[in-house]
Amino acid sequence: MTFELFIFYLLATIASVSGLMMITIKDPVKAALWLVLAFIATAGVWITAQAEFLGLVLILVYVGAVMVLFLFVVMMLDINLSIMKEGFTKYLPIGGMVIVLIAAMMYLVLGPNNFGLEVTGNPVIHPADYSNTKAIGLELYTVHAYAFILAAVLLLLGIVAAITLVLRRRPTGEVRHQSIDKQVKTQASERFEMVKMKSESEEPIKPKEEEDK
Amino acid sequence: MFDALQAFLSTFLFDWLAILITLVIQTVVVVLPIMLVVAWLTYAERKVIGFMQVRMGPNRVGPLGLLQPIADALKLMTKEVIFPDQANKYLFIIAPILALAPAVAAWAVIPFGDGMVVADVNAGLLYILAVTSIIVYGTIVAGWASNSKYAFLGALRGSAQKISYEIAMGFALVTVLMIAGSMNLTDIVNGQQGGMLNWYLLPLLPMFFVYFISGLAETNRTPFDVIEGEAEIVAGFHVDYSGMTFGVFMLAEYAMMILISFMTAIMFLGGWLSPFEGIPVLESLFSWVPQLGWLAFKVSLLLFVFLWLRATFPRYRYDQLMRLGWKVLIPLTILWVFVVGAMKYFSFGPWFN
Known part of the structure; x- marks a missing residue:
């Protein structure tokens, strides 16, 4: 086994396992994180297939931006998992039919008739530059x-x-805006005013003995 | 690097084992010095800010307090790692690793001199952008796994801020890419040969500032450290972390700072090239400085600016920060993409030959 093959199998295993975990795990936040791992492993597979631009853009766009926004939304949801699991058996036959249908369609496109070295030919190996x-x-x-x-x-x-x-346009006056320009350009003299006044001093309390006399 | 070593090893070992050993050696050679620089950068930060505030800074451990980072590291390692009640244990542990790993992985394509690079890939710039975009997961996962409102708020703020500034950063990189005509970092530096005037600093001056400011925001340094915001949300996303888990977050932050400084030096300040190239007397006078010396000098200058800014500016308000990112930096970068396009069309200056 060459080193490249080892890397490919490693990444492919990570991608498959994390894909499975993503659809089986219940917590939506964890599912999103597994999807992120699947994306990263897939990007690695693409890079081993000499498509480094696509691989890196997959990480940059999907992992770095799209999934972060996804996590953002999912983290703030308060999902009751028991309600989500209701009706599982009710929808199982329809779900099963959909699975079979999709698997059949995928087989027609990705099956051995259309793929394999006989059909596509050996992959072109490009030089390092x-x-x-x-x-x-x-x-x-x-x-x-x-x-x-x-x-x-x-x-x-x-x-x-x-x-x-x-x-949602709201009538003017209902919304208060702040002028950032004005805030940024503000000077110390506008914020802080020095007031001149006479210093005040308390009358000293007379000692007791003087009052007695 | 180390092609000869790999060839030598593969004469008596399995091929894959030889590659693996060479990879590990390369990693250690690059990562170990960076971690040492991180350690003494924390010391430099405390000293610099100390002097700016007319204090002494750390001066008890070792001569001039030079052993302070080691004492800090020992303290962090021996402290107990506390798991909050109801926290998600696995994610709680994974979060600091998610923060540190990309900050270290990005160093694979950084050239330290002509040919001194672990992986001389031709999409280096894109690799850096892609890998550093993963860092935000460290923050988000830490905030969510801690099961604390403060941590969660810090994570939300931090991730929104990082995504926003990543766009400006990406556009700044696009202008560099347009002017250099390559995404390979070695090619980018070699395109700036011929003295200070040929650096990309001059035609891309606004982009230099945009990149550095975005870098500040990406690394959560003041004035963009709303993610920690001690005054409002205690310490933000790492409020529940203690001991070495907290230390790893700090390591990641400082490793990112050094990375941003390296990237700025490589893309705008001519990398390892001498600033005096082509100037009669000065060139021969400074010819003894090694390539790594110039690069280290430029990087330390930029790192000093990081520390200087921290001692100078108060924290941005969150809406001001978002305004700066979306309404000032991003329009400016888009405008500059067109300006660089025009410069390229008219073969303007010494940069487009």
Whole structure:
């Protein structure tokens, strides 16, 4: 077994186990963390397959940003697990049918007819200075430029749609704004005023003996 | 590094064993000095801030207090690690490791000199960005596993802050990538040859500040340390950690500080190149300084700025911090991407030849 093969099997095992844990574990926070581990292991597998750009972007985008936001939401949910588990047996037949259907569809696409060295040929082994990033960039910005722009516009549309859905305009006066510019530019003289006044002193209490006399 | 050693080992060992041994040796050679620098950086921090506040700083353990970091480490190691009631034990232990591991793993692609790099990968910049983006899990998991409101609030603040500043940081890296035409860190440094004027500092001056400020926010240093916020949430995400688990969080923070300083020096300040290249007298006068010497000098200067800022600025308010990240730094970086594009189109200055 070569070192590369060892690394591949290690990462593949981690990815499969963490994927299984993600769907079987009950606590949603732990499930999200297992998914993160699955992502990282998958990124490692991609990097061993000489797709270092995709692997690193998977970590950067999904692990570093998307899953953090996911965890954010999941951590703040107060989920009653017993309610979630209700009706498990009721939905089991439908769930089973869906599983069989998906497995059959995956077999049709990923089955031995379409995969294997006879179909795809031996993978191309690139020299050490081959830049995967440059190859993807050239393809993306020349051959697939229109598809790329279309995808970007679709994402922008998604952002605008999400913001319009939750935007709630309130009448002016109801919302109090603060002018950060004014706060930043503030000077000590505006915050603090020196007031001139005479110093006050208490009358000294007369000693008792003088009163007696 | 150490290709010869690997070739020598593989003559009488299994190939995979030779690779494994070489990897372990490389790791130790890189990580051990960094951990030592981390230890004495804490000492330097206390001394520098002490002098800025007209105090002595630590001066009891060893000459000039130089052995203070060792005493601190011993103290942290011998203290009891307390598990809060109802805390999630596994995640509670994993959190500090999640914080430290990426901060150490990122050093794999950092070059210390021409060819002195563990893995000379051609997507080095992207690797650094990807690996450092995992650090935020240390904070989140620590805050959630502690089962404490203060820790949870600190974790929420911290993760929101880190994600926000990561965008500005990524865009700053994009401008460096555009100007250097490569994501390999060695290539980026070699593209800055020819004296101080050829460094990427001048064409990317705003990006230099954006990157350094984002670095401050990423490492949770003052003025961006709302994640700890002693005045409001006690100590934030690590309020329930004690002993060495707390120490590991500190290690991660300082290792990240050094990493950010290295990245700034490599991308904007010419890395290991001498600033006097091409200047007649000064070049020969300083030719004895080794590559690592220049790099170490630039990095220590930047680390000093980290400490200096801590002694100077009060903590940002949370809304001001978010405003700075989203409304000032990110628009500025996007603008500068276009400016660098224009510079590249017109082959402006000595940087685009």
